[in-house]
Amino acid sequence: MKVLKIALLGFGTVGEGVYRTIQSHGVRLEEVLGKKVEVVAVLVRDKEKARNISKDLLLTTDFDEILNIPQLDIVMEAIVEKEPGFTYLKKAIQKGCHVITANKEMFAHHGKELLELAEQHYVSVGFEATVAGGVPIIQTLRQLLNVNRINKIQGILNGTSNFILSEMREKKQSFADALHLAQEKGYAENDPSNDVEGTDAFYKLVILSKIAFGQQLDWSDINVAGITKITSELVEEAEELGLRFKHIASVEQENGKLKGSVKPILVGRSHPFYHIEGVENAVNVEGDIVGSITLQGPGAGMFPTASAMLEDLGQLSKISKQYDSKSFSVKTNKETRRAAEYWLICNVKKKLLHPAIENVERLKNGTSIINADEKVVEKVREQYPGMEYFKIIGGYNEINRSGSTSLTATL
Amino acid sequence: MKVLKIALLGFGTVGEGVYRTIQSHGVRLEEVLGKKVEVVAVLVRDKEKARNISKDLLLTTDFDEILNIPQLDIVMEAIVEKEPGFTYLKKAIQKGCHVITANKEMFAHHGKELLELAEQHYVSVGFEATVAGGVPIIQTLRQLLNVNRINKIQGILNGTSNFILSEMREKKQSFADALHLAQEKGYAENDPSNDVEGTDAFYKLVILSKIAFGQQLDWSDINVAGITKITSELVEEAEELGLRFKHIASVEQENGKLKGSVKPILVGRSHPFYHIEGVENAVNVEGDIVGSITLQGPGAGMFPTASAMLEDLGQLSKISKQYDSKSFSVKTNKETRRAAEYWLICNVKKKLLHPAIENVERLKNGTSIINADEKVVEKVREQYPGMEYFKIIGGYNEINRSGSTSLTATL
Numbered sequence: 042m043k044v045l046k047i048a049l050l051g052f053g054t055v056g057e058g059v060y061r062t063i064q065s066h067g068v069r070l071e072e073v074l075g076k077k078v079e080v081v082a083v084l085v086r087d088k089e090k091a092r093n094i095s096k097d098l099l100l101t102t103d104f105d106e107i108l109n110i111p112q113l114d115i116v117m118e119a120i121v122e123k124e125p126g127f128t129y130l131k132k133a134i135q136k137g138c139h140v141i142t143a144n145k146e147m148f149a150h151h152g153k154e155l156l157e158l159a160e161q162h163y164v165s166v167g168f169e170a171t172v173a174g175g176v177p178i179i180q181t182l183r184q185l186l187n188v189n190r191i192n193k194i195q196g197i198l199n200g201t202s203n204f205i206l207s208e209m210r211e212k213k214q215s216f217a218d219a220l221h222l223a224q225e226k227g228y229a230e231n232d233p234s235n236d237v238e239g240t241d242a243f244y245k246l247v248i249l250s251k252i253a254f255g256q257q258l259d260w261s262d263i264n265v266a267g268i269t270k271i272t273s274e275l276v277e278e279a280e281e282l283g284l285r286f287k288h289i290a291s292v293e294q295e296n297g298k299l300k301g302s303v304k305p306i307l308v309g310r311s312h313p314f315y316h317i318e319g320v321e322n323a324v325n326v327e328g329d330i331v332g333s334i335t336l337q338g339p340g341a342g343m344f345p346t347a348s349a350m351l352e353d354l355g356q357l358s359k360i361s362k363q364y365d366s367k368s369f370s371v372k373t374n375k376e377t378r379r380a381a382e383y384w385l386i387c388n389v390k391k392k393l394l395h396p397a398i399e400n401v402e403r404l405k406n407g408t409s410i411i412n413a414d415e416k417v418v419e420k421v422r423e424q425y426p427g428m429e430y431f432k433i434i435g436g437y438n439e440i441n442r443s444g445s446t447s448l449t450a451t452l
Numbered sequence: 453m454k455v456l457k458i459a460l461l462g463f464g465t466v467g468e469g470v471y472r473t474i475q476s477h478g479v480r481l482e483e484v485l486g487k488k489v490e491v492v493a494v495l496v497r498d499k500e501k502a503r504n505i506s507k508d509l510l511l512t513t514d515f516d517e518i519l520n521i522p523q524l525d526i527v528m529e530a531i532v533e534k535e536p537g538f539t540y541l542k543k544a545i546q547k548g549c550h551v552i553t554a555n556k557e558m559f560a561h562h563g564k565e566l567l568e569l570a571e572q573h574y575v576s577v578g579f580e581a582t583v584a585g586g587v588p589i590i591q592t593l594r595q596l597l598n599v600n601r602i603n604k605i606q607g608i609l610n611g612t613s614n615f616i617l618s619e620m621r622e623k624k625q626s627f628a629d630a631l632h633l634a635q636e637k638g639y640a641e642n643d644p645s646n647d648v649e650g651t652d653a654f655y656k657l658v659i660l661s662k663i664a665f666g667q668q669l670d671w672s673d674i675n676v677a678g679i680t681k682i683t684s685e686l687v688e689e690a691e692e693l694g695l696r697f698k699h700i701a702s703v704e705q706e707n708g709k710l711k712g713s714v715k716p717i718l719v720g721r722s723h724p725f726y727h728i729e730g731v732e733n734a735v736n737v738e739g740d741i742v743g744s745i746t747l748q749g750p751g752a753g754m755f756p757t758a759s760a761m762l763e764d765l766g767q768l769s770k771i772s773k774q775y776d777s778k779s780f781s782v783k784t785n786k787e788t789r790r791a792a793e794y795w796l797i798c799n800v801k802k803k804l805l806h807p808a809i810e811n812v813e814r815l816k817n818g819t820s821i822i823n824a825d826e827k828v829v830e831k832v833r834e835q836y837p838g839m840e841y842f843k844i845i846g847g848y849n850e851i852n853r854s855g856s857t858s859l860t861a862t863l
Contacts, residue, residue: 062599062741066599066601066741069599069601070598070599073597073598073599175739175742175743175745176745177592177595177596177745180591180592180595181588181591181592184588184591184763184766184767185588185759185763186484186766187481187484187762187763187765187766187767188473188477188480188481188484188759188762188763188765188766189759190477190480310727313727313748315727316721316724316726316727328586328759330473330477330755330756330758330759330762331586331749331750331755331756331759331760332586332749332750332753332755332756333749333750334586334587334588334747334748334749334750335746335747335748335749336745336746336747336748337724337745337746337747337748338742338743338744338745338746339742339743339744339745342743344741344742344743345741345742345743347741348596348599348600348739348741348742349742351598351599351741352595352596352598352599354598354599355595355597355598355599356595356598
């Protein structure tokens, strides 16, 4: 029986998850692949650290030792930051290995180069695990793209932020307390800035956007904001309006140009993200033929992410397609022409005066709801330093706030 | 440029959707497939009926004329009932054509035979459109199965039933009125029994179950019930409890044996199906590694279903695998051992007396909530003719019915 030889780069949460799953599901993988799967080497930073790992494999801190393994088939990378992951995977591809990565930061920056290099060397690059953990969004986008043009993608892509917002709402905690809990539970790092400032979600949006639209999304194209400005007072006020803060990354194509954002948005009950709580991730895709599809599931964690990496293993020969070569234009969908939108405006005590703004409702603490076009809101903001604004999606008008029963009845 | 020749069987809603999409998205399909796609023939029942269809293709009532088309590549079937679809597709496969079907009744009965025949003739069978319309659940299950064992599948698989239940709740309509509206909107047939009596959902469950567990699910294995017994009074009582009726098809494997059901269930707010309204479909899959994944989207309709059929076209060479040959055993998941469940019991005025039943709450109209094991409930029913019972999922205990704000706060 032929053996599929795997080297694992990194033995953190995800790396260990892959290792354990290959051990527990070896028979299943052998059924699917027709080959026995064996982890022959693991690259770590510190060889001396205690690990529950087989003595028979090569445990090394030196990537060259891994490259020198004869007939190595696959390199699976689960380390963080752009380097050294990118250099390692380039070398692995040049040596003729298939590669599978869970490293979103590296792949958002260097995905295109890796895929082109892989094409030259007739190997594949799997990256399902880079976005939304166990949720099979990469594969789903590929499937939809067989016929659909994608109009828009929206996602709750950072489980840590979603967990913090859920805790703040459900348990009326402060941002700091909720973040602290997320750190205790292992959902957030000691330095949580990548998560709570939107960078992590941005990387994932870059990857999704490239698959869906074939174009590179740049920092300069979009507004990236995290959840650090959301106070428990704001969360509570939103709650009273029947709205919830969700940190949403979205991208759409207008006249051939990508338009995206990564920021907290207020979501009403009719939106599929209203009910996404805790560390869950969700992605909504609008295809021009199929309509709106939503996927929801575990966005991170040892086993969901390991599952995504090993799913890639199961279809090695099919991957690498459709990622970088498509660059078609999306037809303008009539339905995307929409009326002016609703916004929650904070830190402005007086009524906003602008002919293109409808002041829908004044709330306490200098908060109000307005109805206006995004451009107008941006313009108005220049006149009001300190003003914050949040888009409301999912049917602000449909909310009936009068009482429990009728409220439920009109959801 | 090579042309991919397609014959379309049926020109109803789905057939016409496929035809129109190939016309509008020809360039896109050509990009993906590397070939021009052309519908060369359409099989209909009545040639004289007015249709907006090209004069250049073969419009026929005779399937043999289609079989005789030289170098026909693909037969796409969008007709109803087991026959004549099954016979047509068998002949097409024997002639060397790939086939793609949207016919769930036929495929639930004859899928295995078609796939085996296709393997002998080195062609593929696409059937993404047979379950949940545009929701790519077949492909997602395949992807998860690359490494996961599936523990359980639950789905809202009949859009008509879900639409009727939503209308009954939102607009306080009777079953008859909601059904009538569904018929007016084209969601239900003149004879709606396949939809409202659970047969349609059962067919789809059979197809999902075979992919996930590699085993045939029989009528005799499971209890199939529709929504015809759900009255507007029941819907309203559930609403007051913070629960919603959903028609759910589910299947899991226990000790190598499939256990399934197709019936209305009461769903609490924490369950992903609570918020699925109207003609939407949703499928929840529990994989042993990845955890719980939910997909939601349009379950039927001209273009979503056409999209699914054309997605199959885009990956013709990859399909047919993993459907009939897998027959692995699912390990017993510790977490599936659960406490006794909650049930809404109707038509029993008195308190249920049984040592293994906890009477949680008495409601009006002979309705009450109990906590008991399913076997006990089934047993008790024998003593109470006319008693109806509905399982409650999604956290009955977590419901706080005291008032709007705190209710929202504890969702």
